[in-house]
Amino acid sequence: MLSDEELLRYSRQILLAQVDVAGQLKLKASRVLIVGLGGLGSPVALYLAAAGVGELHLADFDTVDLTNLQRQVLHGTEAVGQPKVASAMARLRSINPGIALVPHVQALDTDSLGNAVASVDLVLDCSDNFATRSAVNAACFKQGKPLVSGAAIRLEGQLSVFDPRLASSPCYHCLYGYGSDAELTCSEAGVLGPLVGMVGSLQALEALKVLAGFGEPLIGRLLLIDGFTSRFRELRLKRDPQCPVCQVRGG
Numbered sequence: 001m002l003s004d005e006e007l008l009r010y011s012r013q014i015l016l017a018q019v020d021v022a023g024q025l026k027l028k029a030s031r032v033l034i035v036g037l038g039g040l041g042s043p044v045a046l047y048l049a050a051a052g053v054g055e056l057h058l059a060d061f062d063t064v065d066l067t068n069l070q071r072q073v074l075h076g077t078e079a080v081g082q083p084k085v086a087s088a089m090a091r092l093r094s095i096n097p098g099i100a101l102v103p104h105v106q107a108l109d110t111d112s113l114g115n116a117v118a119s120v121d122l123v124l125d126c127s128d129n130f131a132t133r134s135a136v137n138a139a140c141f142k143q144g145k146p147l148v149s150g151a152a153i154r155l156e157g158q159l160s161v162f163d164p165r166l167a168s169s170p171c172y173h174c175l176y177g178y179g180s181d182a183e184l185t186c187s188e189a190g191v192l193g194p195l196v197g198m199v200g201s202l203q204a205l206e207a208l209k210v211l212a213g214f215g216e217p218l219i220g221r222l223l224l225i226d227g228f229t230s231r232f233r234e235l236r237l238k239r240d241p242q243c244p245v246c247q248v249r250g251g
Helices: 004-009 020-028 041-051 084-095 110-118 130-143 172-176 193-212
Strands: 031-035 055-059 100-104 122-125 147-153 156-162 221-226 231-236
Touching (some): 041 055, 041 084, 084 100, 110 130, 130 147, 130 172
Parallel strands (some): 122 147
């Protein structure tokens, strides 16, 4: 049930026929893992907390640095030097004290990542390196949990949804394989704040669609964003039948 305060707090999205009270109850009952509380994780965490997702699991082992503040809007100047998880929890509690927050402040190894993924309904990969994205993808497909994956660098962004519950869904490994040793990070190549805000906001939107069960999530599709020209492109993705990650699925 939703309390009178919850009905008022979430009234604008409950007015949407695609959400309604039934969808809001699904959001309230949902548990979500956010991997990374930086440029992408900031809008993801803010919007999911504001939307009333009942339990947010926050994973990041880094501390807030002054160079983060240009794009990581979850954190303020006063949080510099603090663990990002602690900073995020303080901000999210002020936005919505009615949700539960579960911290993960240590780096997730194979076992702890698997346990973290198994304990939630959906995962958002907001990390900034291929190794983490690959590990999160593998854990999601092993545990049978949908994954909303986003990335941004320079003036380019992309996102997709991978859902092991659907036999036709590709996974991150189908798209990128074993990656490249030459991958750049934002600290090396730079990134514009509004771009990561855009990608993270779209990740939050995709998560809400999957959790509440409405719309057409980006499953089997890769959305490419060119911030320089403000153009969007979409590529169709097919599952690799020989993929070592998603050919055996959990669930």
